[in-house]
Amino acid sequence: MAESTRLVDLIQLRIDGFLADRRAELTAIAPExxxxxxxxxxxxxxxxxxxxxxxxxxxxxxxxxxxxxxxxSSEPSGLSAIVEAAAALEVFHAAALVHDDIMDxxxxxxxxxxxxxxxxxxxxxxxxxxxxxxxxxxxALLLGDLLLGWSDELFDRAGAALxxxxxxxxxxxxxxxxxxxxxxxxxxxxxENAWASYPESTALSRAHRVIVYKSAKYTAExxxxxxxxxxxxxxxxxTALRSFGLPLGVAYQLRDDLLGVFGDxxxxxxxxGDDLREGKRTVLIALARPRLPGPVRNxxxxxxxxxxxDAEQVQMIRTALVDCGAVDEVERIIAHxxxxxxxxxxxxxxxxxxxxxxxxxxxTVTRRAS
Numbered sequence: 001m002a003e004s005t006r007l008v009d010l011i012q013l014r015i016d017g018f019l020a021d022r023r024a025e026l027t028a029i030a031p032e033x034x035x036x037x038x039x040x041x042x043x044x045x046x047x048x049x050x051x052x053x054x055x056x057x058x059x060x061x062x063x064x065x066x067x068x069x070x071x072x073s074s075e076p077s078g079l080s081a082i083v084e085a086a087a088a089l090e091v092f093h094a095a096a097l098v099h100d101d102i103m104d105x106x107x108x109x110x111x112x113x114x115x116x117x118x119x120x121x122x123x124x125x126x127x128x129x130x131x132x133x134x135x136x137x138x139x140a141l142l143l144g145d146l147l148l149g150w151s152d153e154l155f156d157r158a159g160a161a162l163x164x165x166x167x168x169x170x171x172x173x174x175x176x177x178x179x180x181x182x183x184x185x186x187x188x189x190x191x192e193n194a195w196a197s198y199p200e201s202t203a204l205s206r207a208h209r210v211i212v213y214k215s216a217k218y219t220a221e222x223x224x225x226x227x228x229x230x231x232x233x234x235x236x237x238x239t240a241l242r243s244f245g246l247p248l249g250v251a252y253q254l255r256d257d258l259l260g261v262f263g264d265x266x267x268x269x270x271x272x273g274d275d276l277r278e279g280k281r282t283v284l285i286a287l288a289r290p291r292l293p294g295p296v297r298n299x300x301x302x303x304x305x306x307x308x309x310d311a312e313q314v315q316m317i318r319t320a321l322v323d324c325g326a327v328d329e330v331e332r333i334i335a336h337x338x339x340x341x342x343x344x345x346x347x348x349x350x351x352x353x354x355x356x357x358x359x360x361x362x363x364t365v366t367r368r369a370s
Contacts, residue, residue: 004053004357007086010079011052014087015044018154035122039115039143043094046110050252050365051093051223052086054245057361058227059085061354062237078231081161085170085230088154089223095147096181096218102140103189104278105307111269116140162230169229177222184214191281192305200290207286208250215256216249220365240348244358247337247344251366254334257282258327259370261318267370273314279305283333288326296320338366 019041026033059082100106101114108114113121120136128135155174159167187210198206224241233241259268260275261284275282285304289297300320303313321327342359 004056004361007053007056007083008049010083011049011086011090012046014083014154015090018087018091018150019044022150036139036143036146039118040094040147042112043097043109043115043147044091047090048365048368049086049090050361051089051219053361054220054223055086055089055227056082057354057358058224058233058241059231060227061224061231061241061350061358062228062233063231064351064354078162081158082227082230084154084158084161085226086223088151088158088174089226091147091154092151092178095144095151096185098140098144098147100185102137102144103185106270106274106278108270114140115143119143158230163232166230166232169232170226173222173226173229177218177226180213180222181218184210184212184218188214188280192279195281196301203281203286203289204283207281207283210281211250211253211283212246215253216246218249219252220249221245234349236349240345240350243344244341244348244362246341248341248362248365251334251337251341251362254283254330254337255366255368257284258330259368261321262327263370269370272311273309273317276304276314276317277307277309284321284326284330287329288321288324291324291326292320334366338362 019037022040023034023037026037059078063078097109098115101109102116106114107117116136116139118136119139120132123130123132123135155171159171162170187206191206191210195203195206221242222245224245225238228238228241257275257280260270260280260282261273263270263272265272271277281304285300289300292300300317303309303317306313341362345355345358348355
């Protein structure tokens with residue numbers, strides 16, 4: 001995976017350079033905006049860069065232009081544009097995280113305070129007038145909007161270095177991704193609030209719909225399609241990459257859902273059982289509820305979404321989810337989706353090296369601990 005490792009470094013370099021330019025631009029407007037840039041940078045430092053990697057391998061799978069040695073050359077054909085596009089996806093992801101933390105009322109992100117909490121703390125420490133929490137939320141919303149605009153700017157730079165046809169195709173995929181993930185975010189908060197208004201028989205399909213649009217397409221399918229479109233993919237190649245990306249994205253999010261309940265805070269950077277406090281109506285919960293005895297199911301419904309859940313209550317819910325078999329069922333669904341994904345590209349009209357790298361990446365993203 002030397003090529004992927006080198007690519008992650010190149011994406012970070014591109015992001016760092018872009019942020020340095022934006023810092024100069026913002027602080028020229030007002031020195032107070034330096035704090036905004038510091039927070040923006042914190043959301044774009046490190047990370048696994050899965051979306052950027054999928055974008056690159058989508059491109060490589062149809063362009064087949066580079067090998068690992070080419071990544072060390074000064075300007076191999078097409079590399080600058082695809083790194084720019086990958087960086088744009090990571091900046092878009094940072095915007096989504098800022099907004100997601102506000103909606104989920106999350107206190108932390110990657111082991112550090114979330115943006116709205118940092119802005120809130122800034123207000124309180126300075127003793128400013130007004131409500132600190134309102135200030136924190138408003139400032140973080142603007143930070144997310146700023147990152148969203150910057151992702152567009154970076155993506156347009158990528159398109160400018162390619163043929164008009166490739167740029168148009170890549171932009172169409174990028175726009176579709178933004179629409180789908182925003183729709184998925186809405187469906188997520190709708191499900192948290194309106195779940196009891198729908199028939200119990202539809203809970204699993206609704207939870208799956210949230211996974212598909214909030215995460216699966218956005219994490220794997222869309223970045224692959226964006227990279228492939230920028231590389232001039234034909235319909236067969238795009239179909240193969242979508243058939244790989246969608247089930248892989250589902251498996252990725254199912255793993256994330258398990259980590260949101262059972263993950264080690266020292267590794268995930270989030271408090272233990274945070275998804276339970278946020279009231280996430282995940283596939284795990286949808287699978288568990290019909291399997292639980294009535295009193296236990298009622299208790300789960302009562303506790304789920306309570307921000308004051310203590311460690312004992314979190315452990316009680318964990319035990320119920322394991323004992324009813326829901327966790328094992330999610331693990332089976334993850335394995336099934338990984339198989340669907342790898343089978344979809346095993347004989348696809350893609351470069352052989354890219355197929356191999358994508359299959360390896362499928363194992364990496366679904367076996368992670370954070």
